[in-house]
Amino acid sequence: MNDLQKRTWAEISLENLRHNYEAIRKSLPAGCRFLGVVKADAYGHGALPVSRLLQEAGADYLAVSCLDEALELRRGGITMPILILGHTPYAYTGTLIEENITQTVTCLAKALEYSTEAVRLGKELKIHIKLDTGMSRLGFLCAGGYFEEGVDNVIRSCRLPGLIPEGVYTHFAVSDEPGEDSEVYTRAQFKLFMDVIAAVKSRGGVEFLIRHCANSGATVSYPEMALDMVRPGLLLYGYGDSTGKLGLLPCMRLVTTVSTIKFYEPGTSVSYGRRFTTQRRTRMGVLAVGYADGLPRLISNKCSFAAKGGFAPQRGSICMDMCMVDLTELPQVDVGSEVELFGPVNSIYKLSDAAHTIPYELLCAVSKRVPRVYE
Numbered sequence: 001m002n003d004l005q006k007r008t009w010a011e012i013s014l015e016n017l018r019h020n021y022e023a024i025r026k027s028l029p030a031g032c033r034f035l036g037v038v039k040a041d042a043y044g045h046g047a048l049p050v051s052r053l054l055q056e057a058g059a060d061y062l063a064v065s066c067l068d069e070a071l072e073l074r075r076g077g078i079t080m081p082i083l084i085l086g087h088t089p090y091a092y093t094g095t096l097i098e099e100n101i102t103q104t105v106t107c108l109a110k111a112l113e114y115s116t117e118a119v120r121l122g123k124e125l126k127i128h129i130k131l132d133t134g135m136s137r138l139g140f141l142c143a144g145g146y147f148e149e150g151v152d153n154v155i156r157s158c159r160l161p162g163l164i165p166e167g168v169y170t171h172f173a174v175s176d177e178p179g180e181d182s183e184v185y186t187r188a189q190f191k192l193f194m195d196v197i198a199a200v201k202s203r204g205g206v207e208f209l210i211r212h213c214a215n216s217g218a219t220v221s222y223p224e225m226a227l228d229m230v231r232p233g234l235l236l237y238g239y240g241d242s243t244g245k246l247g248l249l250p251c252m253r254l255v256t257t258v259s260t261i262k263f264y265e266p267g268t269s270v271s272y273g274r275r276f277t278t279q280r281r282t283r284m285g286v287l288a289v290g291y292a293d294g295l296p297r298l299i300s301n302k303c304s305f306a307a308k309g310g311f312a313p314q315r316g317s318i319c320m321d322m323c324m325v326d327l328t329e330l331p332q333v334d335v336g337s338e339v340e341l342f343g344p345v346n347s348i349y350k351l352s353d354a355a356h357t358i359p360y361e362l363l364c365a366v367s368k369r370v371p372r373v374y375e
């Protein structure tokens with residue numbers, strides 16, 4: 001990047017990404033496929049560069065949330081299989097087929113729509129059936145009293161003309177959370193998943209080539225649930241409680257620069273709303289980053305960032321394009337100095353905890369104004 005333009009940027013380490021991919025791969029049972037989740041612009045890391053690396057490194061599948069995300073990958077030269085996890089209106093069945101994109105089917109009604117459209121076009125659409133085993137989001141209902149109906153509907157969907165049922169999957173609600181309750185719940189979801197698959201096979205003769213359920217949490221904590229493919233997102237980017245177990249490395253470092261530095265006398269109020277007042281003579285820096293870049297305003301006055309020689313406490317309300325930090329204890333930090341907002345030194349968890357959220361949200365929030373710099 002042109003040094004003169006340095007304002008705020010996200011350094012993305014493709015080397016760390018490759019390392020993470022290989023480390024996760026190595027932990028999998030032989031023959032297990034790897035699907036990299038690259039929805040939401042690869043969790044802010046850039047869907048195309050991440051997908052290109054995964055394609056080249058030998059991953060088997062990619063997943064995105066919607067058709068636009070899938071088409072971005074196809075237009076960028078990604079040829080490997082892509083699964084859409086969310087809904088696509090049936091009117092786009094032709095596009096899905098032409099672009100060789102696999103569509104999730106979440107209920108009989110949608111299976112019928114896709115089937116009708118595919119038959120009308122005289123073509124076939126590759127699908128993965130999604131079962132709702134306890135996330136209570138998308139998927140065929142199959143828990144408790146819905147079991148029989150769920151199994152029937154899956155069989156009926158798979159037998160429809162114009163559809164190629166390649167895979168079946170489910171999604172865990174608490175596989176990344178500690179505690180016995182979470183473990184019991186995850187194991188119950190897995191059992192229901194396997195029970196439906198077995199019933200669909202014995203009653204309908206339908207077998208799936210790819211059964212998958214392991215998100216990041218399950219990929220690490222429940223290796224016995226890897227089945228035919230794992231489906232990690234966050235883990236691939238080097239975040240999550242269990243990255244230590246596999247020696248994974250964070251791939252994003254969000255960096256900004258000091259625009260100006262001024263000294264204020266004690267009793268000077270800082271930023272909108274006057275929510276911070278200096279208690280001492282203060283050397284205050286203005287950082288070229290604000291909530292329009294993805295820094296949550298909620299963490300105003302509640303966080304610190306890594307500067308040369310130490311952590312600089314953030315002071316006053318975070319503005320749209322700027323925020324202030326106390327540099328009194330860090331005289332070595334000067335105008336133009338780089339400040340790490342999150343990365344290897346300033347853990348993203350410090351910020352996500354302060355914002356009462358999860359790292360996922362902070363990664364996705366890094367806005368399009370922030371250039372991604374690949375190294």
Ligand SMILES: *Cc1c(COP(=O)(O)O)cnc(C)c1O
Binds near residue numbers: 039171214217232233
């Ligand atoms: C987002 C998503 C994933 C990846 O979740 P991580 O927690 O990031 O591993 C996997 N499967 C589905 C269906 C998802 O929506």
